[in-house]
Amino acid sequence: xxxQDKRLGVYFHIPFCASKCAYCDFCSLPGRDKLMPYYQDALxxxxxxxxxxxxxxxxxxxxxxxxxxxxxxxxxxxEILQELKVTNRLMKQSEITVECNPDSxxxxxxxxxxxxxxxxxxIGAQSANDDILRLIGRRHNWRQVEMAVKxxxxxxxxxxxxDLIYGLPSQTREDWADTLTKALALKPAHISCYGLRLEEGxxxxxxxxxxxxxxxxxxxxxxxLYAVDFLSRHGFRQYEISNFARPGYESRHNLKYWRLDDYIxxxxxxxxxxxxxxxxxxxxxxxxxxxxxGDKDIIAEQEELTxxxxxxxxxxxxxxxxxxxSREEYMSVYQSSFDKLExxxxxxxxxGWAVCDNGRWHFTPGGFLVSNVLIGVLIESQxxxxxNANPWIREAFEAKGQKVPLPxxxxxxxx
Numbered sequence: 001x002x003x004q005d006k007r008l009g010v011y012f013h014i015p016f017c018a019s020k021c022a023y024c025d026f027c028s029l030p031g032r033d034k035l036m037p038y039y040q041d042a043l044x045x046x047x048x049x050x051x052x053x054x055x056x057x058x059x060x061x062x063x064x065x066x067x068x069x070x071x072x073x074x075x076x077x078x079e080i081l082q083e084l085k086v087t088n089r090l091m092k093q094s095e096i097t098v099e100c101n102p103d104s105x106x107x108x109x110x111x112x113x114x115x116x117x118x119x120x121x122x123i124g125a126q127s128a129n130d131d132i133l134r135l136i137g138r139r140h141n142w143r144q145v146e147m148a149v150k151x152x153x154x155x156x157x158x159x160x161x162x163d164l165i166y167g168l169p170s171q172t173r174e175d176w177a178d179t180l181t182k183a184l185a186l187k188p189a190h191i192s193c194y195g196l197r198l199e200e201g202x203x204x205x206x207x208x209x210x211x212x213x214x215x216x217x218x219x220x221x222x223x224x225l226y227a228v229d230f231l232s233r234h235g236f237r238q239y240e241i242s243n244f245a246r247p248g249y250e251s252r253h254n255l256k257y258w259r260l261d262d263y264i265x266x267x268x269x270x271x272x273x274x275x276x277x278x279x280x281x282x283x284x285x286x287x288x289x290x291x292x293x294g295d296k297d298i299i300a301e302q303e304e305l306t307x308x309x310x311x312x313x314x315x316x317x318x319x320x321x322x323x324x325x326s327r328e329e330y331m332s333v334y335q336s337s338f339d340k341l342e343x344x345x346x347x348x349x350x351x352g353w354a355v356c357d358n359g360r361w362h363f364t365p366g367g368f369l370v371s372n373v374l375i376g377v378l379i380e381s382q383x384x385x386x387x388n389a390n391p392w393i394r395e396a397f398e399a400k401g402q403k404v405p406l407p408x409x410x411x412x413x414x415x
Contacts, residue, residue: 008057013267042292061253070100074109102144110155161190167220189249324362
């Protein structure tokens with residue numbers, strides 16, 4: 001594959017939904033349907049302006065996330081895809097995903113999407129317990145999940161993914177086991193299992209933070225480990241902390257994020273990563289629309305990554321996946337020693353948190369459970385290597401009276 005043949009993922013953020021779930025802190029707008037036509041105009045204009053500059057790339061994944069793209073409507077999604085096809089950049093074998101909620105899946109619309117080339121659906125099922133679904137503000141019940149999958153199959157979708165959440169209010173391990181069993185009965189190709197995290201500013205945070213009705217951290221950990229074991233016994237390979245797939249059905253688009261591949265986002269709050277350039281658009285939907293239509297700046301954040309930043313991301317994202325990291329890949333991203341990292345990974349191995357297979361280090365299920373802490377330790381080890389290799393950095397830190405952020409032998413992970 002030459003330089004003229006680079007691959008690109010394209011993401012469209014659709015912030016509209018029928019109602020906002022009690023746990024959601026994503027960029028989403030309930031009850032703002034009047035903005036949809038203007039938002040669509042902004043997306044199409046931005047697409048027309050941006051794609052002529054991407055002539056080095058061929059698009060092999062497209063993802064419509066939200067919000068609720070299915071609520072936005074198949075006609076608008078088809079219009080966007082047709083605009084993308086005009087560029088002659090969209091590959092025939094592309095993975096094209098649309099997120100949908102069970103209550104906004106219509107037969108006619110599914111057929112329209114399938115005909116246009118959409119070949120993967122991600123359905124927000126969350127739980128098989130209807131009482132829990134009501135507690136968290138979902139508009140659907142499990143029967144609607146079953147109907148949505150049935151309609152998807154009839155429309156020709158073989159690649160259907162289900163999103164599930166564990167650690168929900170009043171949820172027991174038995175509830176979770178029942179949800180997993182019922183989800184498997186629908187024969188999905190892919191399942192995502194997310195642990196509930198209460199985010200400040202959401203209704204669920206205000207209502208449940210510190211409440212006994214929420215499963216404890218230990219209970220949530222048990223649910224996670226149960227899911228890993230249960231799904232693996234039923235032919236699902238865990239390829240990332242929260243994601244499980246039948247062989248060959250891993251999400252190619254999401255793998256781009258974890259492998260530091262290039263992707264470009266369109267829409268409010270959408271992020272892009274092209275080479276070492278990273279930028280994110282404004283979260284404010286009205287500002288996004290008026291910015292694109294009025295030719296004003298819509299970028300909220302932008303940064304040019306250094307090779308060290310990229311190496312840190314390689315560690316952080318690579319260790320989220322079952323593929324893990326290797327010395328060779330690390331050295332190709334960042335020309336610096338892997339020795340300190342390997343020392344730390346060996347400590348993790350002694351604790352049962354990581355293993356090395358054929359030169360690739362990756363977490364065990366137990367390691368995935370505490371991955372945020374462990375990845376932080378790896379980043380610190382990498383920083384230590386950087387300081388050792390570049391004494392002037394240490395001197396610059398100390399001249400400013402700042403403490404060098406290095407791990408010490410007294411920290412609990414070293415015991």
